[in-house]
Amino acid sequence: MPSTFYGLTIAGSGLNSFQTAVNTTANNIANVQTEGYTQIVNRQNLSVYMHDMEQPEVVLPQLP
Numbered sequence: 001m002p003s004t005f006y007g008l009t010i011a012g013s014g015l016n017s018f019q020t021a022v023n024t025t026a027n028n029i030a031n032v033q034t035e036g037y038t039q040i041v042n043r044q045n046l047s048v049y050m051h052d053m054e055q056p057e058v059v060l061p062q063l064p
Contacts, residue, residue, distance in 0.1 A: 017044055
């Protein structure tokens with residue numbers, strides 16, 4: 001059984017990912033009229049972690 005702190009680690013990871021997305025969006029908006037600026041894209045990946053569990057293999061779709 002995973003520890004209680006594992007849930008906090010997941011929550012912290014989610015918040016960091018969301019903050020990165022917000023910062024990227026803000027940067028794109030701030031520079032929308034800057035000549036020569038190209039849009040930055042924030043890509044997020046899904047990671048699956050199973051601790052001490054025997055589960056069938058998870059097959060995830062490939063992102064372009």
